[in-house]
Amino acid sequence: MGSDDFFRLVRTWLTIHLPRARRLSPHTIRSYKTALNTLLDYLRETRQLKLAEITFDSINHAAITGFTTWLLETHGLAASSANQRVAAIKSFLSYCAGEDPALVAIWLDVKQVRPARAPAHAPDALTMPAVEALIRAPGQQTSHGLRDTTIILLIFDAAARIQEVLDLTPADIDTTPGRGRVTLTGKGQKTRTIPIMDKTGRHLNHYLNVFHPGRPEPDAPFFYTIRAGQHQPMSQDNITYLLNKHATAARENCPEIPERIHAHQLRHARAMQMLRAGVPLPHIKEFLGHANIATTSIYASADNQMVREAIQKAASTTPDLAPVWKGPDDLIL
Template identity: 75%
Template sequence: MKSDEFFTLVRSWLTIYLPRSRRVSPHTIRSYKAALNTLLAYLGETRHLTLEQVGFEAITYSSVSGFLAWLMDARHLSASTANQRLAAIKSFLSYCAGEEPALVAVWLDVKRIRPARTPERAPDGLGMAAVEALIRAPGQQTAHGLRDTTLILLLFDAAARIQEVLDLTLADVSTVPGRGQVTLTGKGRKTRTVPIMDKTGRHLEQYLDLFHPGPRAPEKLFFYTIRVGRHQPMSQDNVAYLLNKHAGTAREHCPEVPGRIHAHQLRHARAMQMLRAGVPLPHIKEFLGHANISTTEIYASADNQMVREAIQKAAASAPEPAPIWKGPKDLILRLAGLK
């Protein structure tokens, strides 16, 4: 199928089917759009395809499987984020199969791809030493350094999801000392207003003076990139790239900074910091925007696990007690309830 037919279906999916037929939120549409743009970037980088050359013949089990691996290895996305990109591609192909029967085979081929495995573990929040090193890493000698410092600091201080920060407008941000706050729009278009530290407010003011000089339109995006001379939204991939670039610098001063880093680790770190400061779980739940407190309770479990690991480490140097199960074979079996 030719490139123009491919992009015709892309346009109708994004502009007609998703918003009108499915009533999908603008946030989800942006996420789907980002997935398709990233797929096009992958095909250009690894298959050397120009936009004019991209068609459904380039979308196969092999290419999309490679795309999933590339997202994690080259773009440093977490498995869960990469799986969201894969789900978006599958959703698009499902729509295409419904519009054009000849594309059913393409959809079924890609549908067989299994999502990347996501480890089942407690939230991997950064330690405070790593957080501080990461915030300091960009420096503030350049405009981009100031922007990146402000972005990282706000992600941590507001314990915000990455898209929540990228969706902020000027109207959503208040830097009044002692009353600084940001209004975040989370999942299901639910909004919550969270306080920010005065230190964060001062950084936001510096950022505003540099990146939003003159009259400030309330509806303008707080963070942005410039393409073709125009303000454009930042993508999650942009932020993932910046975080890992600065993590390399931070690691030189703080070995605790992990080899791969993602924005959610800052959110986890803030939640753990609040928990250890004695903030009740219901308050943390509201701060994080969790729908159910059982999600928030994971942090309490994670903290208990850290305590348990510390106890086990301390016990490693203690003398071993005498074996409990020692004696005649029949006696051991009876004690164990096996006879």
């Protein structure tokens, strides 16, 4: 198969199969597109191939193994990021094999490439004092302060990913006292309904009254910015900027806040808080929207404080050992 066939399948995979058949989000499709572009850069740089010369014959087990090494050593990617790139390539080849049986052998060959070993890192969760200081930092005297407080509080309380919060609409919010909840759309367009604290519900109600007065459009972006007089969805960069801006102010009173923070640290903090409160891992898995409980288990393995408390609790119930030696003190000594 020639270069035309290769790029024809690239086009249909990105523009038809992923958005329509698999119904993946634009953010996920962009990451798949980035993986393919990076592979093309690798083939051009290391094999001196022009774009018009790249075919399925250029892609095999050795090429993808070299691609993984190139990502790790030349571009300095983390093992997890390199594995995501390779997984996207495998997904593309699986699609191609379904379209043309002649490509099944290439897919099976590349499928055997082992992922790079990623060291397990403990989640970099914020401490609870840091979370509380960050939530208080924006204040609520201004509309922007109200918005930022609501965003930070909701990310923490629902343990939500940034994109899940940005995709919220007024129809996804229920602030009924005692039954408050938000419906989040996570990876793979999977939805989950998360209970929220009454305090969070009150903040959401206040935000609705200010930013969505009257009867809000049910499908409008819940959080938005205004550009050229029009409501526009906020971006992930907007959230990262406001988090770090308020972290700088909060750090004066709470030195536990790290120099650079990201929204996932709030998500990690919520997961650790639930774990320490005794919530079972399977429930935390559903709360976080993890596909595999092994992903959730890293919180349990990272919590040294829980291990320490469990050991001390066990030690307190252990009977004192009876003395082994009997006799005069000088003999025992």
